[in-house]
Amino acid sequence: MLNEVADGVWVRQSGWVWSNTTVIRTGDGLIVVDPGIGGAELDELADDLDRLGAPVVAGFCTHPHWDHLLWHPRFGDVPRYATAACARMAGEVRERAQAMAAETATGVPLELIGLLTPLPADGGPVPGEVVEHDAHAVGHAAVLLADRGVLLAGDMLSDVLIPLLDPRRTGQEEAYEASLDRLAEAAEHVDVLIPGHGAVAKGPEIAARFATDRAYLEALRRGEEPDDERWGKRR
Template identity: 70%
Template structure:
């Protein structure tokens, strides 16, 4: 077990020392033979099957997985129904957890500290709320610097509008000279399509 010398950022711990200790905690192996995990697992159905966050309340840290990113929009899992509802529920759970922390670590983007923690929830709420209303979200994360998010964003719009067909919005197309990936997820080789 790691003994934390600094406490938290809000208790005067220098950021470099706090993050160094946090990184040590992140590489600490999980207990063998299914022993207890230090922290609370926050399960939800948003983003991907089996996705979860870990609340380390005694350390003031929420490990958010692929949620609460400052660079990524919410990314829906087309294999699951009602991802808008799943994201709303997950954001509610993560919001409750965020009340106990000084730091949020997302799988993508910057670490959020102090007031940034609560602010990290707002863009995801706004994005999901717009989809729920059937509107195009206004989101800085979809700016010209993030062209690669346009495919997943279109997929989110289609799923929110109930227009995702069997197999989801992604498909792999066969052309005369190559097989190219359309969207951001491949499908099994037997599902190759002639897309033109």
């Protein structure tokens, strides 16, 4: 079910790798961010959206990994936005994303995977500030809702997943650190942090998330195995 974590901001967590869908109410309707994961869960999410009593006017995808590229017909035939780099990459990996979804999730509408539109310069219907960076995935973006004290972090700052660096690109440790710096600046005045996977962080928990990820990266720089018990720890 949807849980309201701030004014007009709801989160629904999937049973698959603690994946979070975020729903944002705007003056025009609802924005659905990274819906997932299985077909039954997408149906339940559609029921939750119906109960909110407002139409879905757009989707937003934080980055082009298959579990963030999903959609359902009941959400509506509306634009699904992403950064230009994310939208381009989603088109390139669409067939692979469909194959991974078919293998991992049940009942997912494969034909709707990865159909993204580059976000217009003025942000279109997506509220707040989109913070694009280069960590974890091409065109990765966070969304800062400063007026509501909320930061949607995409696949960063999780309490259950380690920092997952993109092995196909060089300089990811530096890019991840730089991205943490940008997100930390965005998070200075927020009370709620929503990661792509794991528990929502509030208050002092937010700074702790940054500290944990920085400690992980510092261990990598020293050539050490990070002392980190989150899921996905390197073996």
